[in-house]
Amino acid sequence: MNLRIAGMGWVTPLGRGVDAVWARLLRGDEATAQSISDSVSDRIYSAFRVPDEALKDLPPHPRLRRASAISRFAAAAGLDAITQAKSAIGQIEPERTALLFAVSNGGVVYTKRFYQGLVEAGAQSASPLLFPETVFNAPASHLAAILGITGVSYTLVGDGAVGVLAIKMAHDLLENQPLDFCLVVGAEEADWLLCDAYHKWRLLKKQPPIELFADPPRGMILSEGAGAALLSREGAVEIDAIDAGGNFSHRHEANEILRRIVQELAAEHACVIASANGTFVDLAEREAIKREQPKATVYSLKAALGESVGASGIWQMIAGAQALRSKRLPEIAHSNPNAGLNFPTSDEFSYRKAIVLSCGLNQQAAGARLSI
Amino acid sequence: MESNQNRGAVMAKMPTFNDLGGKTRYSRVAVVAAGVVSPLGSGLNETLDSLRANKDCVSPVTRFEIDKCRSKTAGQIPDDRLLDTGQNGNKSRRVHRATRMMMTALEELFQQDGSFKPELTVIGTTSGGMSFGEDYYRALHRHRGLRHSPAWIANYPPQKPVIDAQTAFGISAPCQIIANACASGTNAIGHAFECVRSGRYDRVLTGGYDAISELVFVGFDSLQASTPEKCRPFDCERSGMVLGEGAAVLALENLETARARNARILGEIIGYGISTDNHHLTQPDPSGSGPRRAMEQALQIANRAAEEVDYINAHGTATVFNDAAEGKAITELFNRVPVSSSKSMIGHSLGAAGAIEAVICLLALQAQLLPPNINFRSSDPGLNLNIVANESREAEIDVVLSNSFGFGGTNASILIQKLAA
Numbered sequence: 001m002n003l004r005i006a007g008m009g010w011v012t013p014l015g016r017g018v019d020a021v022w023a024r025l026l027r028g029d030e031a032t033a034q035s036i037s038d039s040v041s042d043r044i045y046s047a048f049r050v051p052d053e054a055l056k057d058l059p060p061h062p063r064l065r066r067a068s069a070i071s072r073f074a075a076a077a078g079l080d081a082i083t084q085a086k087s088a089i090g091q092i093e094p095e096r097t098a099l100l101f102a103v104s105n106g107g108v109v110y111t112k113r114f115y116q117g118l119v120e121a122g123a124q125s126a127s128p129l130l131f132p133e134t135v136f137n138a139p140a141s142h143l144a145a146i147l148g149i150t151g152v153s154y155t156l157v158g159d160g161a162v163g164v165l166a167i168k169m170a171h172d173l174l175e176n177q178p179l180d181f182c183l184v185v186g187a188e189e190a191d192w193l194l195c196d197a198y199h200k201w202r203l204l205k206k207q208p209p210i211e212l213f214a215d216p217p218r219g220m221i222l223s224e225g226a227g228a229a230l231l232s233r234e235g236a237v238e239i240d241a242i243d244a245g246g247n248f249s250h251r252h253e254a255n256e257i258l259r260r261i262v263q264e265l266a267a268e269h270a271c272v273i274a275s276a277n278g279t280f281v282d283l284a285e286r287e288a289i290k291r292e293q294p295k296a297t298v299y300s301l302k303a304a305l306g307e308s309v310g311a312s313g314i315w316q317m318i319a320g321a322q323a324l325r326s327k328r329l330p331e332i333a334h335s336n337p338n339a340g341l342n343f344p345t346s347d348e349f350s351y352r353k354a355i356v357l358s359c360g361l362n363q364q365a366a367g368a369r370l371s372i
Numbered sequence: 373m374e375s376n377q378n379r380g381a382v383m384a385k386m387p388t389f390n391d392l393g394g395k396t397r398y399s400r401v402a403v404v405a406a407g408v409v410s411p412l413g414s415g416l417n418e419t420l421d422s423l424r425a426n427k428d429c430v431s432p433v434t435r436f437e438i439d440k441c442r443s444k445t446a447g448q449i450p451d452d453r454l455l456d457t458g459q460n461g462n463k464s465r466r467v468h469r470a471t472r473m474m475m476t477a478l479e480e481l482f483q484q485d486g487s488f489k490p491e492l493t494v495i496g497t498t499s500g501g502m503s504f505g506e507d508y509y510r511a512l513h514r515h516r517g518l519r520h521s522p523a524w525i526a527n528y529p530p531q532k533p534v535i536d537a538q539t540a541f542g543i544s545a546p547c548q549i550i551a552n553a554c555a556s557g558t559n560a561i562g563h564a565f566e567c568v569r570s571g572r573y574d575r576v577l578t579g580g581y582d583a584i585s586e587l588v589f590v591g592f593d594s595l596q597a598s599t600p601e602k603c604r605p606f607d608c609e610r611s612g613m614v615l616g617e618g619a620a621v622l623a624l625e626n627l628e629t630a631r632a633r634n635a636r637i638l639g640e641i642i643g644y645g646i647s648t649d650n651h652h653l654t655q656p657d658p659s660g661s662g663p664r665r666a667m668e669q670a671l672q673i674a675n676r677a678a679e680e681v682d683y684i685n686a687h688g689t690a691t692v693f694n695d696a697a698e699g700k701a702i703t704e705l706f707n708r709v710p711v712s713s714s715k716s717m718i719g720h721s722l723g724a725a726g727a728i729e730a731v732i733c734l735l736a737l738q739a740q741l742l743p744p745n746i747n748f749r750s751s752d753p754g755l756n757l758n759i760v761a762n763e764s765r766e767a768e769i770d771v772v773l774s775n776s777f778g779f780g781g782t783n784a785s786i787l788i789q790k791l792a793a
Contacts (some may be wrong), residue, residue, distance in 0.1 A: 144781070
């Protein structure tokens with residue numbers, strides 16, 4: 001398989017820019033949670049939000065005038081990935097580029113606002129301006145228009161594993177069609193309604209920190225942002241294996257699927273970029289890693305950046321690529337020292353490969369392996 | 373990494389992913405089984421009977437309040453036509469209707485070919501379990517009834533009906549859920565087709581589903597895209613769409629392996645085209661260039677001329693703008709080929725539409741039947757189309773084209789041919 005990352009873009013609660021965010025993570029910075037409330041309830045949650053200044057130099061475009069936050073995050077990350085790739089490999093022809101957009105919850109802010117108007121004021125008051133933005137592929141449509149992509153554009157929906165599944169689909173697309181590039185973007189926006197839903201599902205903590213690999217799990221904090229990777233035949237980091245994993249009906253079945261994924265992707269000199277987020281995912285990943293890749297150093301972004309669901313898989317791919325490029329992994333501030341796993345230290349490492357392990361909260365799991 | 377000075381040279385010599393050394397050999401893609409549930413009926417036989425009977429399956433909406441909407445009707449499936457989730461080992465009775473639709477369609481598919489084991493599942497949808505999201509929000513709003521909320525939340529995501537339905541039939545293939553608005557179903561079939569055609573997969577399960585929901589119904593009503601009248605695709609007095617719902621699934625397999633195991637072959641998918649026009653989030657480019665590119669690409673992949681197409685199952689929503697753009701593209705590309713829109717009979721089932729219409733195309737090929745475009749009164753003088761007006765009719769057809777276009781400017785076309793026995 002000859003699939004490489006030619007450029008990346010990253011919009012996170014710790015700011016924007018692959019190198020800038022990575023530097024902050026290596027420094028040990030963690031995003032600051034903000035309170036999030038809604039008129040429908042007096043319950044207050046915490047979420048990691050993208051700071052306004054992260055998008056201040058986003059070029060104006062008519063498509064973004066009324067677009068929701070998720071579209072703006074995606075546009076910024078996508079444009080940054082294209083810019084980085086252009087500086088490395090030259091011209092990117094839009095007509096030879098596919099767009100693959102990974103999302104889980106989608107434009108929840110406008111969807112809620114649209115439905116709230118319907119519930120409170122009746123169908124006759126429903127907004128024709130908001131409705132089109134509630135459609136899952138609205139952010140992809142905006143991004144395609146901004147980039148001039150006129151061919152393949154797919155929006156792929158799933159749980160937290162959707163980003164890695166999108167990488168797999170991108171590989172299929174590049175093999176199936178006369179394309180040179182595939183821009184894979186994962187994005188999500190945070191909203192009180194999502195926090196409440198995950199809370200009712202007993203997966204959410206009210207306040208940080210996210211404690212990784214704690215047993216029993218203590219819950220996650222939602223976040224938002226976008227990640228983008230331009231896939232090509234050229235680029236410093238290779239995606240040398242992808243495992244589309246499978247589906248689990250019950251949480252305990254996630255252990256076996258993850259074990260199979262790690263077994264498939266296991267390699268000497270590989271670190272693991274886990275999707276551990278303070279939920280049942282941590283325990284399933286812990287068991288899989290201990291059994292199939294016990295000596296690997298294990299890192300998860302989510303203590304520092306939160307759970308960005310549809311964006312998280314691409315964030316993990318970026319973290320894996322950055323780890324291999326910088327030969328370092330950030331330390332994890334809040335991890336269980338008794339988990340039986342090797343967590344990063346401040347030392348440089350000699351890993352040549354990074355396994356990205358992605359387990360979603362709603363039945364999907366997948367993995368990929370990066371090398372340099 | 374190449375220096376900037378070498379960019380041009382790198383780009384010039386860089387081969388595409390799939391034409392290395394010109395050694396590519398494409399596989400032929402058979403449809404070995406299919407299942408469908410729609411307002412036309414449950415299963416291929418009922419669907420064909422309804423097509424022959426020119427049945428209007430649109431009825432007043434009863435599932436939620438529509439007093440304040442312009443449009444009052446939709447193509448709906450009675451709950452008693454859907455597979456009970458208590459069957460096939462699925463213990464939960466709180467699953468979404470969309471799951472039951474998927475299970476109903478899958479049951480028929482596996483009755484036809486119980487040995488079909490997909491390596492990948494690619495399904496299209498637009499709104500997943502949206503009505504559970506509505507239930508949850510309404511309960512929040514009235515501060516009561518939230519005891520069901522964990523089940524609503526768990527069953528709301530679009531992948532859930534697919535995973536649960538295929539799990540009920542013992543299938544564990546990874547799922548790719550495409551949400552490309554109204555083109556989702558055809559996009560899913562098209563991507564699945566490409567996966568088999570490339571030789572990377574031998575068997576892919578594909579299709580689409582969507583269940584009617586208040587948010588989507590009111591949304592289209594707010595855009596004045598839906599009509600208080602009958603749905604009249606391509607009619608000069610067309611006034612908009614009506615919504616629908618349903619699910620359809622197709623089992624795609626490498627033709628060689630299908631023949632090797634003596635599988636029954638319903639048809640062969642021979643082409644797929646996809647384009648994105650960036651004109652507007654909700655309106656097609658009036659030039660019809662997006663649909664035209666998708667149709668041209670499907671023909672090119674199939675290595676077929678436009679004259680070889682015997683029937684077009686159009687997207688045909690009956691909105692003024694869609695039908696004008698699609699009609700223009702068809703008129704420019706084809707010479708009076710028979711055209712109909714199944715949405716005239718069942719409404720627009722969004723993510724399921726392309727999949728249901730693909731099944732209708734397979735039935736048309738099998739029965740040598742042109743499905744009707746009902747409620748048609750008078751031709752649009754701006755469009756030179758050969759509409760299969762109001763009644764199905766017999767015809768010799770070997771190659772059919774199915775179109776789906778959606779919000780976001782996404783356009784998709786697939787080409788299906790009859791296989792000689």
